[in-house]
Amino acid sequence: MSGSVRSEGSRVLAELEAEAITIIREVAAETRAPVLLFSGGKDSAVLLHLALKAFSPGRLPFPVMHVDTGHNFDEVLSYRDEFVARHRLELLVASVEESIRRGRVSDPGPTGSRNRLQSVTLLDAIAEHRFDAAFGGGRRDEDKARAKERMLSFRDTRGRWEPRQQRPEPWNMLNARIRPGEHLRAFPLSNWTELDIWSYIGVEGIPLPNIYFSHRRVVVERSRMLLAVGGPVVLEPHESAFEETVRYRTVGDQSCTGAVRSHAATVDDVIAETAAARITERGATRADDGISDAAMEDRKREGYF
Amino acid sequence: MSATRTTTRQLRIATAGSVDDGKSTLIGRLLHDTKTIFEDQLDAVIKASRRYGDQEVNLALLTDGLRAEREQGITIDVAYRYFATPRRSFVLADTPGHAQYTRNMVTGASVSDVSLVLVDARHGVVEQTRRHLGIAALLGVRHIVLAVNKMDLVTWSQSSYSAVVDEVEAILGDLHADVTLHPVPVSALQGDNVVDRSPNTPWFAGATILDLLESIEIDESAVHVGARLAVQWTIRAGSDYRGYAGRLTGGPIKVGDEVVVLPAGLRSTIRTLTVSGVAADHASPGEAIAIELRDHVDVGRGDVLVVGNATLSPVVGREIDVDVCWMTDDPAVEGRHLVVKHLTRHVGATITSVGFRLDPTTLQPTPTQSLALNDLGRLSLRLDHAIAADTARHNRSTGHLILIDETSNATAAAATIIAIT
Ligand SMILES: Nc1nc2c(ncn2[C@@H]2O[C@H](COP(=O)(O)OP(=O)(O)O)[C@@H](O)[C@H]2O)c(=O)[nH]1
Numbered sequence: 001m002s003g004s005v006r007s008e009g010s011r012v013l014a015e016l017e018a019e020a021i022t023i024i025r026e027v028a029a030e031t032r033a034p035v036l037l038f039s040g041g042k043d044s045a046v047l048l049h050l051a052l053k054a055f056s057p058g059r060l061p062f063p064v065m066h067v068d069t070g071h072n073f074d075e076v077l078s079y080r081d082e083f084v085a086r087h088r089l090e091l092l093v094a095s096v097e098e099s100i101r102r103g104r105v106s107d108p109g110p111t112g113s114r115n116r117l118q119s120v121t122l123l124d125a126i127a128e129h130r131f132d133a134a135f136g137g138g139r140r141d142e143d144k145a146r147a148k149e150r151m152l153s154f155r156d157t158r159g160r161w162e163p164r165q166q167r168p169e170p171w172n173m174l175n176a177r178i179r180p181g182e183h184l185r186a187f188p189l190s191n192w193t194e195l196d197i198w199s200y201i202g203v204e205g206i207p208l209p210n211i212y213f214s215h216r217r218v219v220v221e222r223s224r225m226l227l228a229v230g231g232p233v234v235l236e237p238h239e240s241a242f243e244e245t246v247r248y249r250t251v252g253d254q255s256c257t258g259a260v261r262s263h264a265a266t267v268d269d270v271i272a273e274t275a276a277a278r279i280t281e282r283g284a285t286r287a288d289d290g291i292s293d294a295a296m297e298d299r300k301r302e303g304y305f
Numbered sequence: 306m307s308a309t310r311t312t313t314r315q316l317r318i319a320t321a322g323s324v325d326d327g328k329s330t331l332i333g334r335l336l337h338d339t340k341t342i343f344e345d346q347l348d349a350v351i352k353a354s355r356r357y358g359d360q361e362v363n364l365a366l367l368t369d370g371l372r373a374e375r376e377q378g379i380t381i382d383v384a385y386r387y388f389a390t391p392r393r394s395f396v397l398a399d400t401p402g403h404a405q406y407t408r409n410m411v412t413g414a415s416v417s418d419v420s421l422v423l424v425d426a427r428h429g430v431v432e433q434t435r436r437h438l439g440i441a442a443l444l445g446v447r448h449i450v451l452a453v454n455k456m457d458l459v460t461w462s463q464s465s466y467s468a469v470v471d472e473v474e475a476i477l478g479d480l481h482a483d484v485t486l487h488p489v490p491v492s493a494l495q496g497d498n499v500v501d502r503s504p505n506t507p508w509f510a511g512a513t514i515l516d517l518l519e520s521i522e523i524d525e526s527a528v529h530v531g532a533r534l535a536v537q538w539t540i541r542a543g544s545d546y547r548g549y550a551g552r553l554t555g556g557p558i559k560v561g562d563e564v565v566v567l568p569a570g571l572r573s574t575i576r577t578l579t580v581s582g583v584a585a586d587h588a589s590p591g592e593a594i595a596i597e598l599r600d601h602v603d604v605g606r607g608d609v610l611v612v613g614n615a616t617l618s619p620v621v622g623r624e625i626d627v628d629v630c631w632m633t634d635d636p637a638v639e640g641r642h643l644v645v646k647h648l649t650r651h652v653g654a655t656i657t658s659v660g661f662r663l664d665p666t667t668l669q670p671t672p673t674q675s676l677a678l679n680d681l682g683r684l685s686l687r688l689d690h691a692i693a694a695d696t697a698r699h700n701r702s703t704g705h706l707i708l709i710d711e712t713s714n715a716t717a718a719a720a721t722i723i724a725i726t
Contacts, residue, residue: 010614011315014592018591018592018593022537022551025537026649028538029537029538053581053582054550054582054593055538056579057540057542057582058540058541115437144384147385148384164528167715168410168716170415171705172415172416173706173707175709191387193387
């Protein structure tokens with residue numbers, strides 16, 4: 001750890017940190033079998049870092065789980081494995097490939113997005129391991145449906161979110177009681193913005209997969225987005241690939257996560273770039289949310305994160 | 306956007322207004338004029354405005370994020386928005402105005418430093434405005450920014466404006482609310498007095514909405530009295546480390562300070578401290594900490610550690626009076642059994658009497674047998690076991706609790722502690 005929010009004197013980050021740690025401890029105390037969702041992306045790296053702090057010097061009292069679409073960047077998978085090994089954490093991998101093989105979902109084909117399929121894989125894993133709470137790195141500034149979600153998001157036996165039946169959270173007092181078969185999602189980073197995340201990564205010295213920083217990559221332009229060629233992304237006859245200096249603002253399914261042209265090579269560069277950005281993270285990099293006004297709300301109702 | 310690195314605290318704002326008073330328009334205006342709206346978000350709003358048949362770009366669509374909200378044109382649940390100016394960063398909780406969704410408003414308003422209340426200048430104070438003011442008083446909100454909106458539709462009449470301000474002042478007086486009122490005449494639609502001063506209100510000498518939000522001082526010493534740690538979790542490490550973890554209210558505290566464990570009354574001193582998991586010699590209000598004690602005393606989740614000055618100790622008791630906002634369909638009636646969650650402790654409770662209900666029109670206490678969904682009123686409770694609590698007037702951070710329905714697990718009420726014995 002290179003520094004801390006405390007020594008840097010950032011009031012806003014210190015409060016966000018304390019709030020997140022408090023939520024993590026409270027949900028861990030009130031539920032029977034929580035799990036932390038860890039994708040290797042920057043938000044889940046911050047979430048896991050905070051969870052480690054919440055129980056330090058003790059061990060993390062729950063496992064971490066990755067919902068693997070099978071279309072992940074190699075850099076992200078090796079980062080995930082290193083992080084887990086360094087802190088001697090228990091990692092579970094729930095695989096979308098496996099869900100396809102077992103016929104739980106149908107394969108959208110090599111070019112289709114597997115983002116939506118993750119909901120089924122996640123719900124199956126939650127049922128299999130009998131988890132009753134899942135921590136996620138969702139932030140309210142990501143999307144207008146997320147902006148409506150409480151710190152705790154209750155899911156029925158089929159994992160569905162009912163936005164009209166959210167539990168009030170007066171004075172941030174969390175009521176995490178649920179009935180057998182139900183589970184909840186907890187979002188300790190709800191109040192963080194993309195800029196807060198990067199500033200915190202900077203002060204705390206949290207390592208990230210290198211694809212978050214500028215590098216040369218062979219890409220193809222598809223519906224105004226730059227996709228990395230390789231893996232699930234295969235050139236169509238009319239398309240041509242080219243090399244660009246890019247980085248990723250978010251890492252997810254390789255088939256639908258776009259890179260942005262950028263020369264930001266360090267955390268400070270990224271912070272400067274983020275502060276000046278005029279387009280949201282999802283708008284810049286996610287093909288599947290552009291489809292409908294309510295894309296995220298629909299996926300959440302189906303059991304998405 | 307350098308606000309993230311400054312030492313000022315983020316200001317938490319909750320908006321409140323009756324349907325169509327122009328709340329969403331005002332928020333859209335604030336976000337737009339502070340350049341917080343991203344290009345792709347604005348594109349989406351322009352497209353959606355066309356689809357829902359609006360003539361102009363409808364900035365309300367920025368915050369009304371749920372499908373039902375867009376279709377019905379109303380706000381159902383709280384939407385959180387984040388924006389920053391070079392002077393401060395803000396979280397804005399946009400809360401619904403419709404009576405049916407009052408509990409969602411309570412969620413947004415309970416954690417706010419400032420309530421931004423909208424009134425349509427043409428209609429003046431309506432039932433919803435009263436309810437919102439009543440809730441702000443119940444929740445202990447310290448500052449109300451009153452936006453008297455749609456001034457363009459009353460030809461910028463100073464007397465229409467003053468009539469609204471006088472009425473709101475009278476209501477707050479009746480409620481004995483301990484708040485500061487900051488009134489502003491605005492047109493959310495045209496942007497007058499939102500960010501920039503309006504040429505249409507030469508008679509108005511006060512600050513614009515944004516100026517107020519940037520400059521309101523939050524006096525934290527007034528809201529925290531005495532250092533308390535409600536134990537959330539016991540961290541165990543090695544053979545003998547026992548860290549009692551929770552969020553500190555009050556303080557600061559330091560290694561070596563005396564500790565009283567309530568409700569049991571055991572005593573010890575602080576051996577070590579961690580702040581956000583890192584060893585420290587002192588801790589400040591609001592920090593997520595863990596305390597290790599010198600002595601092996603019996604401490605666990607739900608206990609309250611009182612640090613330092615014992616004269617500021619909470620009261621240990623079983624009989625409590627609370628002012629509530631009732632938030633579930635099953636009414637509050639005498640004899641009903643519920644679960645209280647106070648800080649980190651759950652304890653069974655019986656309603657021993659329903660004191661009164663605030664009449665929604667007059668906000669006067671009226672005798673009643675029960676409280677229904679969205680009612681504000683007073684209850685007396687008898688707890689199955691004693692808790693260590695403060696009145697909200699004495700300690701804003703520990704003077705609240707929630708009531709939970711035993712069968713559905715729903716949060717049935719938000720409650721402010723008025724008395725404990
Ligand atoms: N003339 C005028 N119309 C306004 C003003 N503010 C809002 N409106 C209109 O009043 C209607 C309701 O506004 P909206 O922001 O959706 O209200 P909400 O229900 O409080 O969120 C919309 O048609 C707005 O365009 C204002 O200052 N002047």
